[in-house]
Amino acid sequence: MTLEPSTGAVHGDGAESPAVLDGNAAAGEFAGILASDPTTVTVRCGSCGAAQAFAQLRAYLGGPGTVLCCRECEAMVARVARTPRGRWLDISGSSSWFLPGPDAG
Amino acid sequence: MTDTSRTGNLADSATEAAAPEKNRWRKATLIGLHSQSSHSRTLALHVPGWTGHLPGQHVDVRLTAPDGYSAQRSYSLAEAATSDRVAITVDLLPHGEVSPYLVEIMELGDELDVRGPIGGWFVWQPGDPSIGDGPVLLIAGGSGVVPVVTMLRARKRAGDTTPTMLVYSLRGPRDLMYGPELEEMAAGPSASPTTAGSTEVRLVYTRKVPDAHPRPAAHLGADDIKLPGAWPEPLAGRVYVCGPSGFVDHATRLLRDTGYPDDRIRTERFGPTGADR
Numbered sequence: 001m002t003l004e005p006s007t008g009a010v011h012g013d014g015a016e017s018p019a020v021l022d023g024n025a026a027a028g029e030f031a032g033i034l035a036s037d038p039t040t041v042t043v044r045c046g047s048c049g050a051a052q053a054f055a056q057l058r059a060y061l062g063g064p065g066t067v068l069c070c071r072e073c074e075a076m077v078a079r080v081a082r083t084p085r086g087r088w089l090d091i092s093g094s095s096s097w098f099l100p101g102p103d104a105g
Numbered sequence: 106m107t108d109t110s111r112t113g114n115l116a117d118s119a120t121e122a123a124a125p126e127k128n129r130w131r132k133a134t135l136i137g138l139h140s141q142s143s144h145s146r147t148l149a150l151h152v153p154g155w156t157g158h159l160p161g162q163h164v165d166v167r168l169t170a171p172d173g174y175s176a177q178r179s180y181s182l183a184e185a186a187t188s189d190r191v192a193i194t195v196d197l198l199p200h201g202e203v204s205p206y207l208v209e210i211m212e213l214g215d216e217l218d219v220r221g222p223i224g225g226w227f228v229w230q231p232g233d234p235s236i237g238d239g240p241v242l243l244i245a246g247g248s249g250v251v252p253v254v255t256m257l258r259a260r261k262r263a264g265d266t267t268p269t270m271l272v273y274s275l276r277g278p279r280d281l282m283y284g285p286e287l288e289e290m291a292a293g294p295s296a297s298p299t300t301a302g303s304t305e306v307r308l309v310y311t312r313k314v315p316d317a318h319p320r321p322a323a324h325l326g327a328d329d330i331k332l333p334g335a336w337p338e339p340l341a342g343r344v345y346v347c348g349p350s351g352f353v354d355h356a357t358r359l360l361r362d363t364g365y366p367d368d369r370i371r372t373e374r375f376g377p378t379g380a381d382r
Contacts, residue, residue, distance in 0.1 A: 019376030020350050025179050027223045028165040032128045039226035055226035056372065 022071075023057040029066045029080055030054070033089060034099070042098040043068075047075035049095070130167060130218040131155070133191060135211055141282045144197040145248060146208055147183055149190065150219065157186030158222035160259035161229055161252045161345070161373075164191060167218040168203055178203045179375070181252035181347075182222065185259045191219055194282065196248035227373040229256040229345060231265035239267035240332060242341035244325075244356050246274045246348025249375065253345055254283050257290065257304055268336055270305040274325045274352065277313030305333060325352075327359055340365060346372040 023039055030038035039055035050072040057077065058069040065081030065088070077094040080087055091097070137149030162182050169175040180193040197208040211217075229241065243253040250273050260269065271290075275281060291306035307320075309329050314322045332339060344365060346356045353372045360370055 020374070021376050022353075022372065022374045024163065024224050024227055024373045025375070028128070028179065028220055031223060037223075037225040039224045053226055055224065 019062075021059045021061060023054040023059055023068060025061060026057075026059040026066050026068060027055070033080065033087070036099055036101055040100055042100070043077055043094050044096040044098075045070035045073060045075055045077050046093050046095040048073040051098075128220060130220050133217055133219045135213050135215050135217075137192075138213065141194055142196075142284075143279045144208065145194060145282055147192055147194045148207060148211065149184075149192045150217075151189060152191045152219055153189055155189050155191055157188065158182050159225070159228045159230055160185060160256040161227045162222040162224045163252070164193065164219045164221035165223060166193065166203070166207075167220070168206060169218070176203050179223070181255065181373075183251050183255055185255065185262050191221075194248065194251045196282075227252065227345065227347070227371055229259075229343070231260045231263035231267070233343075236267065236343045238342070239269065240336060240338055240341045241267055241269045242330065242332065242344040243269065243271045244274075244330060244344065244346045244348075245271065246325075246352030246356070247276075247280070248282065249347030249349070249352070249373070250275075250282055252347050252373065254286070256345070261290075266300065268305075270307065270332060270341075272307045272309060272325070272329055274309040274311060274348070276311055278310075278315040279313075281308070325356060325359065327363060330356070330359055330363065340369070342369065344370045346370065348374070350374045350376055 027038045034041070039053065041054040042051050043054050043057060044051045048070060050070055052071055054068075056071050058071055058074065060067040060069070065079050067076055068078040069076050070093075075093055078089070078091045080089050131152050131154060133150040133152045135148055136151045137147075139147040139149075141147055160182075163179050164182060165177055165179050167175055167177045180195060182191065183194040184190070184192040193207075195204055195207040198204045229236070243256065245253050250271075253271060257269065257271065260267065271287070273287070281287075287306050287308075290304045307329060308318070309320065309325050310318065310322050311324050312322050314320070332341060340363070344360060346353050346360075348356070353374050357370060357372060361367075
């Protein structure tokens with residue numbers, strides 16, 4: 001893990017929290033990568049094993065890339081970075097992604 | 106492969122040319138403005154080819170400067186679905202980069218880019234089988250009221266009678282968005298939260314209370330999210346929480362303490378940081 005988003009902030013009280021958002025805000029970025037809506041995907045954290053909706057992951061936006069972290073243990077589960085030539089997707093921090101819907105065939 | 110309808114952002118164009126329809130940036134023209142509070146307004150945009158959306162979904166909005174620099178933010182969709190039309194309600198963040206333009210500067214006829222609709226998680230469609238007979242609890246902090254009012258409007262339009270309570274936390278009377286509409290939803294002795302278009306509305310003022318408001322100024326508390334005793338169910342079948350991150354954390358803690366399991370709670374956070382690029 002090379003990126004270390006600030007931790008602890010999410011348990012701070014209210015207004016002082018830096019702008020950690022959630023997977024809803026990162027969905028536009030991932031909508032171009034997944035074929036279906038990202039927010040309803042169930043992501044399992046590779047560190048603690050907690051399963052959660054993509055929408056409920058912690059999201060850190062505004063840097064050179066978008067970083068998503070487990071809402072239970074704060075480990076990074078996915079990140080995407082844009083470069084002039086394309087996008088880098090790193091999902092090595094997650095153990096599985098379940099995409100709901102009918103048989104994708 | 107370049108997108109000739111846009112200028113700037115050459116880095117994006119190669120990937121976007123092949124992007125699926127919903128993830129494509131579309132040109133949007135401002136066609137309507139409506140003030141919502143002393144520091145927020147609704148912008149109605151004409152977006153050719155927009156085929157509609159679900160209540161609770163959002164759009165990404167992109168502003169591009171003449172030199173190619175662009176900034177991007179997410180905004181909840183503020184109206185029920187209408188073809189070729191997108192509305193967003195934007196709250197001014199005093200030191201923001203995008204909201205001052207949208208709230209104070211942008212004029213009718215001006216253009217920006219939108220992408221969406223986005224998200225299927227923070228969505229309430231009237232009749233959603235997983236919600237059953239409800240009730241549904243909507244908890245909003247500040248401009249987090251926008252997507253939940255869109256849900257309430259869709260519920261009204263569908264004639265849905267799921268019992269519904271809106272708990273809206275705001276600093277003071279100057280910050281109230283959708284005031285007249287919320288009053289109408291909550292009004293009348295015959296109004297009941299199970300009537301289509303009618304909702305139990307609780308305004309939670311945290312700093313300054315308007316005259317004659319029964320509740321003193323205080324942060325959202327456990328009593329505020331307790332469903333009315335007369336309702337058949339003590340807990341809502343589904344809870345939607347939208348607000349700044351700290352507010353969402355606080356509300357989620359209250360809900361867990363009240364006995365809500367995580368799978369009934371759907372949250373959406375917003376904040377000043379968007380993706381600038």
